[in-house]
Structures are given as C-alpha cells and as structure tokens.
Amino acid sequence: MSTEATLLARSGSKCELCSAETSLSPYVVAPHTQLSVDHGVMICDHCKAQLEEPEQTDVNHWHCLNESMWSEHPPVQVLAWRQLKQLSAENGWAHDLLDMMYMEEDVQKWAESGLNDVQEKTLDANGAELNKGDNVTVIKDLPIKGTKQVIKQGTVIRGIGLSDDPTLVSGKVNGQSMYVIAAFCRKK
Structure with a gap:
C-alpha cells in the first residue's frame, strides 16, 4: 500500500486536523522533507493553506484542534501543538488547550523545532520586521x-x-x- 493510501486509511478519509472529507492531500510535517506515515498527515486544502500562509488564519476554523490534539499519531499532535502555540498569544481558548495537551518528550522537541523554523521574526501589524531598539x-x-x-x-x-x-x-x-x-x- 502506498504512503498516501496508508495515510488515507489511518485518517478514515478525513482531514486529520478538522475532519473535512473533501480536497484531501498528504502533508509532510517539518523539519522532515520526505513523505512517510511517521512524518505525514492527511489534511484538507483549507487547513493546508492556513498552515502555509499563517497571515490568512481563520481563528474560528481552528477550534477543531479541541478534538485533533488528542490524536495518537505524533505528526497530528505536532501540527495541533504548533497551531495552538501560534494562536495562544491572542486567544485564551487556544492557550487553555495548549495547557491541557500532553506529548511524549521526543514529539514535544519535534513540535518546538519546527515552530522555531516557521516563526523566528517578530512582525508588526503590517508585516514589517521589528528589531531591538525600534520605536x-x-x-x-x-x-x-x-x-x-x-x-x-x-x-x-x-x-x-x-x-x-x-x-x-x-x-x-x-x-x-x-x-x-x-x-x-x-x-x-
């Protein structure tokens, strides 16, 4: 069975983040670059677009993480944790879910390493990079x-x-x- 077919079977033909049943495709969880069952998830186009372009985040869509954060599959846990981490600064519900979430130590390190890659610059409301000493x-x-x-x-x-x-x-x-x-x- 192919990796994509295995992921589709594992997910029950649903997005592993929001449970949507349409427009599904495999997604490799960074920092990994090769699709495998251990490093990939099956997600819908809506979730994928928001993961790849965080400035277009629909906060209400991510309430689905209340369910998917409890997945037994590490790549799903990693994506749920990263998204909750990004939302937690402005949304109390995301912070509360993040506080409840538990992951094994190696999965936690994986989640944190990818977040640092994704979000290393401090940006203002207009997307301009902020540096120490700016007004x-x-x-x-x-x-x-x-x-x-x-x-x-x-x-x-x-x-x-x-x-x-x-x-x-x-x-x-x-x-x-x-x-x-x-x-x-x-x-x-």
Missing part, C-alpha cells in the same frame, strides 16, 4: 492584564526589546516595563 506605535487600545489600566491607541513605545516569543515585544509604557503583542504595534 513602535500601538494601533488599538490594549487592556493591561491584571489591572484596569489601558495602553491607549497611538502610544509610542521607544527602544523596544525582543523576547524568546516572536509574538511579543518589550518596552516601557508610562514608566512601567511590560510585554506588548507585536501584532498590535506599527513600526515608526
């Missing part, structure tokens, strides 16, 4: 967690710092050091 403007009112304070739209954060998490920048706002989601900033 940014906040593009919408942002509530500060744990307080009733708000960072107002138009606030300038000077000399930002970068963190291990490429979705965040650090800086001082009103004399207080904090992290801000890079997607809510615009490079000056």
Whole structure:
C-alpha cells in the first residue's frame, strides 16, 4: 500500500486536523522533507493553506484542534501543538488547550523545532520586521492584564526589546516595563 493510501486509511478519509472529507492531500510535517506515515498527515486544502500562509488564519476554523490534539499519531499532535502555540498569544481558548495537551518528550522537541523554523521574526501589524531598539506605535487600545489600566491607541513605545516569543515585544509604557503583542504595534 502506498504512503498516501496508508495515510488515507489511518485518517478514515478525513482531514486529520478538522475532519473535512473533501480536497484531501498528504502533508509532510517539518523539519522532515520526505513523505512517510511517521512524518505525514492527511489534511484538507483549507487547513493546508492556513498552515502555509499563517497571515490568512481563520481563528474560528481552528477550534477543531479541541478534538485533533488528542490524536495518537505524533505528526497530528505536532501540527495541533504548533497551531495552538501560534494562536495562544491572542486567544485564551487556544492557550487553555495548549495547557491541557500532553506529548511524549521526543514529539514535544519535534513540535518546538519546527515552530522555531516557521516563526523566528517578530512582525508588526503590517508585516514589517521589528528589531531591538525600534520605536513602535500601538494601533488599538490594549487592556493591561491584571489591572484596569489601558495602553491607549497611538502610544509610542521607544527602544523596544525582543523576547524568546516572536509574538511579543518589550518596552516601557508610562514608566512601567511590560510585554506588548507585536501584532498590535506599527513600526515608526
């Protein structure tokens, strides 16, 4: 039996992420490059397009990960973990699912290694790369967690710092050091 036929049988002829039954194709989970049962999944075109172009992510579509994250197959677990990790910065439900997820140590390392390859640059709301020392403007009112304070739209954060998490920048706002989601900033 071919690898594609084996994946199709394993998945029950459904997308292994969202359970769609149409437009299925095999997908190799990075950093692997050769399709195999151990490194591939069967996914629909909709999931594939969003994995390959994260800026077009339909957040509501990914609620399907609530089911697929429990798959017994490591490549499915890896993709579910990576997608939840990318969504968790802005979506509480994704963060909650990520906290519940368990993977074997080698599968966790696989998931983390691929995420670093995919998401290494910190980008602003317009997709411009942010670097340490840049000045940014906040593009919408942002509530500060744990307080009733708000960072107002138009606030300038000077000399930002970068963190291990490429979705965040650090800086001082009103004399207080904090992290801000890079997607809510615009490079000056």
